[in-house]
Amino acid sequence: MSEHRILVVEDNKAVAKLISSRINSELDIITKVAHSYEDAKAIMNENDSFFIAILDLNLPDAPDGEIVDLVLSKEIPSIVLTGTLDDDLRKSILSKNVVDYIVKEGMHAIDYVIHLIKRLKNNRDIKALVVDDTATFRHLISRMLELHKFNVITAVDGIDALEKIKEHSDIKLILTDYEMPKMNGFELVSELRKDFSKDMMAIIGLSANTSETLSAQFLKKGANDFLSKPFLNEEFYCRVTQNVEILELIHEIREASIRDYLTGLYNRRYLYEIGNNLHSNAVRDNLAIAVGMVDIDFFKKINDTYGHDVGDIALKHVAGLLTGHVRKTDVVSRCGGEEFCVILTNVDRQRALLVFGKMRKVIEKSEIQADGKTIKMTISVGVCTSIKNSLESMIKTADELLYEAKESGRNRVVIDI
Template structure:
């Protein structure tokens, strides 16, 4: 069900712009053009995830609509054409998400970012570390306005324990002066355990000595804030660091994902397998590495066209996900796939691969008005403690033998004869 956004705006043109960008984010939008309409909606029991509120309305010229919306427990972003300091302070004295001056088109792009993060910030955990309860509660309150999942610790030692317990934490905000382990020591310990692309650290301090910001950065922090800080700067720095982490995650995903099938690519398969196979060997876990190739794939492309071939690759990927849950499945290139699979024993692993092979041989893959049949050949090596490259070569040779022996079959490395 779509979340509902209340747009309070007397300008129909601006209301339309906000409505369009909110709908693009998946919101269901209700527009109110004055305070009377807002009161009527809210008194009638309408509920909203959030609201954008124009500071000055025809029947509420001094921000009265803000208090009305907030009194109903609705998070609010304030848009204002007034830029004076008194108005700014009046807005920020209330628990609003943020305020945005209506200066130019950038205002609406910023609003879109805020609304996007309000919907998704719950996925981002932030740990607040401060021995002062009041300071800790202040930061927690600011973060909860932005819908972050918030955790707390009173010193660095407890913070490390919380980090181990909650892998969804993406950021640590730590004070400098704390007992047991201070913020600098904590930052240093964090960087021994978590890389910058996994966890961001923001140091804070009320000390007037400017050297502390440099000390935090040199010990692995990503940013620094001096107390007391204004909410605007706080939110800008938090959002920027969270966005940086998500941008890195998207880049990493693009670098490790096959663009066509959305499976991991060769690079991701090799990195994963090099990490996991030694663990399987050490723990005596039954596993196999298999190479799978679509038989006569060139004929499919020649007969039905390359778009049909692309569709076949996508469907084969879907079948592999369905029949091999929990396996590492990758497209190596062209029509060749790789699988790293664990199980109870060799017989079970073989049976799972053969079930996949059989299901694909019986399938009729639809493309436009065509029903496309196909088979696959599989080469597999079981429980090898050889290096990954040697295992992949062995499985590839077994795959070649499966092709030579008539296709649509599994050949186990070392049992070709």
């Protein structure tokens, strides 16, 4: 598949080897390396399916950038490496619709290449909305974003944009013009910020209007950034990348604050944060939820016998199996030690018993390998399905039922009547 292959064309064998080895080790992507125009041509004749190509602009058998034209003719997105750069050369490279150009100025250039490829890979999962009433400019921006692997959606004005967002609520990036019929850029930003904060959706305002205050007004309305038309390709991509990466960084910080570092499950704090909301919804709308407390039987014996490293493997193993048997609307968290809490939504008592019973059986049949030995384990589960006056009360009841499960022999599910 093309996403697993990158073509590197570079006549300097040391540089080519460095780029190739870093792509292999840091991105886990296969590279095909060519040191000349003819080598590259032969590789593509055999298989021209590549995620991207990294091309030296000046090769011994193609000194005037012919390799760029050849690779682009195969519809392979390309990053161009050049030893020198002036305005005329820059314009010539960009006119070919390459992904980017990079001046070879030491290790920084290689770092940039790796970061750019990572960015392109991540962009495939990001939806971007382009809002502009001018078809020519709408197409231009869409093409630039698509070149960097974004999933692009377009709208002709603010009203159309709001309809598109109803269809695609996972849009993360919006580029909107100011002067549009029906609803202008200011009005669109104001509407969007009612539902999407700056750390959920990045909005970049665009305009050819020369007003000195326009950029400030866009920002005050809630835009993350602003670009004046016309703009340089480099500035466009830098601003888009910067805004997207800020969203990703905020998401990473958020995830780190609500996740257990070992298992990746939600932590106790987030359990109560999201769980209280689920409980409130259940009380208000008369919906059914089930709270299960899960404990690994004789976990201390695993730690004492095989060591804490193996104990950690066991915790991650159980966490993965628990997660694999719930829906996206359910919540699985690690409460501490070998204890987990699972909240199932929209389930009655019979369904809850079935789900937790299946978890117990799957874990009983599973095993982990450590130091050449096979280790098996079981779990005990206490389940509360009665909607009490608080989530904490339901957890307490589930905990009492968990104790009953352990006292009555372990490796079983005890559910309230």
